[in-house]
Amino acid sequence: MTTLDDLPIRDDLRGRSPYGAPQLDVAVRLNTNENSYPVPDAVVDAIGKAVAAELRDLNRYPDRDALALRADLADYLGHGLTAGHVWAANGSNEIQQQLLQAFAGPGRVALGFTPAYSMHPLLALGTGTGWVAGRRGADFGLTVDDAVSQVRAHHPDVVFLCSPNNPTGTALDPAVIGAVLDVAPGMVVVDEAYAEFARAGTRTALELLPGHPRLVVTRTMSKAFGFAGGRLGYLVADPAVVDAVQLVRLPYHLSALTQAAARAALAHRGALLASVAAIREQRDRIVGELRRRGHRVADSDANFVLFSVDGDQAVAWRALLDAGVLVRDVGLPGWLRVTAGTPAETDAFLDAMEVLSR
Numbered sequence: 005m006t007t008l009d010d011l012p013i014r015d016d017l018r019g020r021s022p023y024g025a026p027q028l029d030v031a032v033r034l035n036t037n038e039n040s041y042p043v044p045d046a047v048v049d050a051i052g053k054a055v056a057a058e059l060r061d062l063n064r065y066p067d068r069d070a071l072a073l074r075a076d077l078a079d080y081l082g083h084g085l086t087a088g089h090v091w092a093a094n095g096s097n098e099i100q101q102q103l104l105q106a107f108a109g110p111g112r113v114a115l116g117f118t119p120a121y122s123m124h125p126l127l128a129l130g131t132g133t134g135w136v137a138g139r140r141g142a143d144f145g146l147t148v149d150d151a152v153s154q155v156r157a158h159h160p161d162v163v164f165l166c167s168p169n170n171p172t173g174t175a176l177d178p179a180v181i182g183a184v185l186d187v188a189p190g191m192v193v194v195d196e197a198y199a200e201f202a203r204a205g206t207r208t209a210l211e212l213l214p215g216h217p218r219l220v221v222t223r224t225m226s227k228a229f230g231f232a233g234g235r236l237g238y239l240v241a242d243p244a245v246v247d248a249v250q251l252v253r254l255p256y257h258l259s260a261l262t263q264a265a266a267r268a269a270l271a272h273r274g275a276l277l278a279s280v281a282a283i284r285e286q287r288d289r290i291v292g293e294l295r296r297r298g299h300r301v302a303d304s305d306a307n308f309v310l311f312s313v314d315g316d317q318a319v320a321w322r323a324l325l326d327a328g329v330l331v332r333d334v335g336l337p338g339w340l341r342v343t344a345g346t347p348a349e350t351d352a353f354l355d356a357m358e359v360l361s362r
């Protein structure tokens with residue numbers, strides 16, 4: 005039998021495993037920060053109609069520039085943005101890959117502040133970009149001084165900031181982003197996949213876009229919109245950045261079906277985003293209850309919570325799984341991450357956590 009090792013694969017990919025959380029058949033799945041609420045019936049109907057209307061024309065390529073969808077996304081965001089400031093792709097992962105293809109690649113370096121989203125270094129690997137794992141503070145925060153000194157030390161072509169940060173839930177003060185923009189020689193990408201879940205008073209990097217053409221904010225419909233299966237992510241930046249990613253995007257990368265489905269979802273955003281308040285409530289309930297029980301818990305502006313466990317987190321992860329609840333072991337010694345979902349899922353998680361203290 006032929007194995008990967010028999011193939012003339014790139015040396016830097018040899019021995020690597022593909023990214024992926026376990027997709028296990030467990031009753032309560034709180035491990036990938038999805039939105040637990042299914043698409044409401046009225047939105048299912050609207051998406052069905054929108055997709056059906058495209059079917060006869062599937063002999064033709066879709067709008068390569070996805071202009072109508074980009075205009076709808078700009079309208080959703082506000083902040084005076086237009087279609088020219090927005091670019092869309094199959095998930096924000098693809099967006100970030102395009103950014104690295106355009107602004108990094110062989111001979112160039114990207115910097116992230118770990119622990120952060122584990123796809124950032126993998127996207128660097130896939131695009132032949134060097135990766136520097138920067139550090140965060142003991143509380144998982146990032147101060148202006150700490151961020152600035154690390155950027156100065158490494159001269160990265162791309163800096164990844166993640167706010168709210170996965171897996172910690174920590175949001176960044178715009179002052180940190182502004183300071184990084186002042187000293188970074190290259191592009192500054194702020195991954196705001198979880199922005200809609202932020203607590204009142206937490207600010208978005210969208211505010212910093214005017215006057216900062218090297219700033220890129222990436223967002224997704226996978227989380228708050230509950231549209232992870234639809235695969236729609238986007239970036240917001242100076243229109244020149246949109247010109248840059250068009251040099252590397254595949255032609256017709258966004259199918260007519262994806263564009264139609266995403267537009268229908270955006271048209272019904274009130275119904276889809278109705279889950280956000282309910283999820284925030286569960287997040288805050290998990291934070292409060294785990295703290296009451298003596299766990300250390302990172303402040304969260306996202307739809308998930310990072311919490312400490314006694315002993316080996318892999319053992320705790322297995323015990324929770326045996327109790328029917330799948331959470332995420334992100335490889336941080338002594339910590340696990342749980343997604344906030346429905347009230348019943350929170351009940352199941354908090355009940356399962358009792359087994360750890362026995």
Ligand code: PMP
Binds near residue numbers: 235
């Ligand atoms: N950024 C962060 C921080 C994430 O956690 C995720 C999803 N796990 C993504 C981006 C990617 O989301 P998508 O490709 O579905 O838009």
